[in-house]
Amino acid sequence: MRALPVLAALPWARAAGRAARVTLAVALGAACHTPPAPLPQPPPRAIATPPGAPAPAPGPPATAAPGASSATAPVPEPPPERPRATFPPASVPPIFPPTAKPDDGTWSPLPQTTSLAEARMVMTTFHPDATRWYVTAVVVALDLERVALRWVPGTEEPKGDLWASVVPPPGGFGIVPEDERARAIAIFNGGFMFRHGRFGAMVGGTAFATPAVDACTVALYADGRVRVRSHPVLEGQVGQMASYRQTPPCLVEQGVVNPRLPTEHATRLWGASQEGNREVRRSALGVDPTGRILYFGWGDAITATRLAELMRHVGAVDSAQLDINYSYTRFFLVDRSREPPQLGYTFVPKLEYSNKLYLSRHATRDFFYVTER
Numbered sequence: 001m002r003a004l005p006v007l008a009a010l011p012w013a014r015a016a017g018r019a020a021r022v023t024l025a026v027a028l029g030a031a032c033h034t035p036p037a038p039l040p041q042p043p044p045r046a047i048a049t050p051p052g053a054p055a056p057a058p059g060p061p062a063t064a065a066p067g068a069s070s071a072t073a074p075v076p077e078p079p080p081e082r083p084r085a086t087f088p089p090a091s092v093p094p095i096f097p098p099t100a101k102p103d104d105g106t107w108s109p110l111p112q113t114t115s116l117a118e119a120r121m122v123m124t125t126f127h128p129d130a131t132r133w134y135v136t137a138v139v140v141a142l143d144l145e146r147v148a149l150r151w152v153p154g155t156e157e158p159k160g161d162l163w164a165s166v167v168p169p170p171g172g173f174g175i176v177p178e179d180e181r182a183r184a185i186a187i188f189n190g191g192f193m194f195r196h197g198r199f200g201a202m203v204g205g206t207a208f209a210t211p212a213v214d215a216c217t218v219a220l221y222a223d224g225r226v227r228v229r230s231h232p233v234l235e236g237q238v239g240q241m242a243s244y245r246q247t248p249p250c251l252v253e254q255g256v257v258n259p260r261l262p263t264e265h266a267t268r269l270w271g272a273s274q275e276g277n278r279e280v281r282r283s284a285l286g287v288d289p290t291g292r293i294l295y296f297g298w299g300d301a302i303t304a305t306r307l308a309e310l311m312r313h314v315g316a317v318d319s320a321q322l323d324i325n326y327s328y329t330r331f332f333l334v335d336r337s338r339e340p341p342q343l344g345y346t347f348v349p350k351l352e353y354s355n356k357l358y359l360s361r362h363a364t365r366d367f368f369y370v371t372e373r
Contacts, residue, residue, distance in 0.1 A: 085288055085289075085290040085292040085293050087141070087143040087145070087146075087292065087293060088107045088109075088116060088119060088122045088141065088143075089107065089122075089141055089288075089293060089314075089315060091105050091106050091107065091124075092105035092124070092313065092314050092315070093105055094126070094127070095126055095127070095128050095309070095310065095313055096127065096128070096129065096130045098130065098131075099127040099129060099130065099131070099132070099133040099135075100126075100127050101125065101127060103124070103125065104124065104125055104126050104127060105124055105126065106124055107122040107123065107124050107141065108122060108123055108124065109121075109122055110122060110123050110140065110186075110333065111333055111345065119143075120142065120143050120146045120147050120185070120372070121140055121141065121142050121143070121147070121185070121186065121370075122140070122141050123138060123139065123140045123141070123347070124138070124139055124314075125137065125138050125139075126138075126139065126310060126313075126314075128299065128302065128306045128307075128309065128310045128313075129302075129306065132301070134301070135279075135299070135300065135301050135302055135306075136299070136300055137297060137298065137299035137300070137302060137307070137310055138297070138298045138299075138331075138347050139295055139296070139297050139298075139310070139311075139314050140186075140295070140296040140297075140331065141293050141294070141295055141314075142186075142293070142294040142295075142296070142370060143292065143293065144224065144225075144226060144291065144292050144293065144294050145292055145373070146372070146373050147185065147294075147370050147371065147372060147373060148224055148370070148371050148372075148373050149220055149226055149294065149368060149369075149370055150176075150180070150220065150242075150243070150368065150369050150370075150371065151190065151201075151203060151218075151220055151243045151244075151245050151366065151367075151368050152173065152174065152175070152176065152203070152358075152363075152366060152367055152368075152369065153173045153174070153201065153203060153208060153366045154173060154174045154190070154362075154363050154364045154365040154366045154367070155172065155173050155174040155362050155363070155364050156364040156365070157190075157193050157194060157364060157365045157366055158190075158191070158192075158193065158194040158199070158201045158208050158209055158366060159194055159208070160194045160198070160200065160201065160207075160208040160209020160210070161198075161209055161210055162207050162208055162209055162210065163208060163209075166206055166208060167206070172362055173362070174358075174362035174363040174364060174365075175358060175359070175360075175361070175362045175363065176358055176359055176369050180369070180371055181340065181341050181359055182336065182341070183371040183372045184334045184336075184341065184359070184369050184370065184371050185333065185334050185336075185370050185371065185372060186331065186332065186333055186334060186369065186370040187330075187331075187332045187334060187343070187358050187359075187367055187368070187369045187370070188283070188296055188322075188330060188331040188332070188367065188368050188369075189283055189322055189323045189328055189329055189330045189331075189365070189367055189368075190245060190322060190323060190365060190366030190367045190368060191245050191246070191247045191322050191323055191366065192247070192248070192271070192323060192324075193365075194208075194209060196271065197212065197215070197246075197247075197248060198210075198212055199211075199212050199215050199245075199246035199247060199248075200212055200215070200217075200231075200244070200246045201243075201244065201245050201246060201366070202238070202241070202243055202244050203242070203243035204242065204243065209246075211231055211235065211244075211246060212231065212246055213231055213232065214231075214249060215230070215231050215246040215247065215248065215249065216228060216229070216230060216231070216246065216247045216248065216249055216250035216251075216253075216320040216321075217229060217230070217231050217234050217244050217245075217246050217247075217320075218244060218245045218246075218247065218285055218320050219234050219237070219241050219244045220241060220242050220243045220244065221237075221240050221241050221242060222240060222241065222242045223240075224373075225291060226287055226291070226294055227287065227291070227318070228250065228285065228286060228287055228318040228319060228320050229250065229253060229318055230249070230250055230253060231246065245366065247320040247321055247322060248269050248270050248271070248304075248320075248321055249269055249270075250318060250319065250320055251270075251284060251286075251304065251307060251308035251311060251319045251320060251321050252286065252308050252311055252312045252316060252317065252318060252319040253318055253319075254317060254318065255289075255312065255317045257305075257308045257309060257312060258308060261304060261305045261308055262305065264278060264303065264304050264305055265278060269304075270282075270304035270321055270324075271304075271321075271324045271325075273325065278303045278304065279301045279302060279303055280301065280302070280324055280325055280326070281298070281299065281300050281301075281302070281324060281325055281326055281328075281329045282298075282299050282302050282303075282304060282307050282321060282324045282329065283296070283297065283298050283299075283321070283322040283323055283324070283329040283331075284296070284297040284298075284307050284308075284311050284316075284319050284320060284321050284322060285297075285319065285320055285322055285368075286311045286316025286317070286318055286319030286320070287316060287317065287318055287319075288315045288316060288317060289317045293315065295311060295314055295315065295316045295319070296331060297310060297311050297314075297316075297319075298329055298331060298347070298348065300349075304321060307321065308321075323365075326350075327351075327352070328365065329348065330346065330348050330351060330353070331346060331347065331348060332344060332345070332346045332358075333345040333346070334359070335355075340359060340360055341359050342355040342356055342359055342360065343355040343356075343357060343358065343359070
């Protein structure tokens, strides 16, 4: 079995480690330089109806023509079944062969002690830049038929305009609930601070902030479904959701890369460093057309445009950017061999953290966690 890559030991990671640490400063905008040429767009793929989308209203019942026998009335055919994805997904070809490594696009099980056929999570690497070989990205695919996704607000973020009316649960915010810790298998970062976009969030019927109209919504439904769409598409379904977290406008929606991304260098929508650099660490979350496969994407020294193209390339038909910058983009496996459980393996290099965070120690920032079903 092929061992998982230790990204911190790669040359690009050392180069990234020497780069100046960046902090989120969406309000400063982006540097005014020419954006990279977009990747060629593949032919449009057939898009399955998103999970949970309301069915069309039924029409009036059919009636037989005068004098016709009811026995001869046509029997309507059942609707076609929704396509069902297989897991793990098929290998994905490299984006840019000149900078690709041999294993780019080939899935490995997470954790590595699991066989590929039995894995609930798999990961692969990509090099999503045509000339900068050190630009590396990692994508984790999760099987939503065998795992569940949860969102937890932090003790300080997102502190939205409705925070004053929020009553914390018995265990407080910023930590995996005690009765879920034994089943938790992975944890990754949430979204922007509230002041960087004023995006909405809700859990258990309690809203932390008024939802923004020009925003992408990561919606976690009470029945376990996950959808990622623009706010106007999902706002009528809030009553069906266990939680939602808003982000900047969707990177990809219904298979189309956001048409505003080519001008991200001139906007503040997807964030940048304090110096206006758009080539920073970024993270994203997306779903495949069937709703079975969830994708978490992470990239170092990557633009929002390249991250969107990567998420679409691996199969995410809808995708949202989560948090950005050096300290705030993270993904961990949960080490359940310890008592109590603690953070284990991460592919993110040069990351400072406590292995007790999220599981024994409260986090100030919001996050997502994954459990076995």
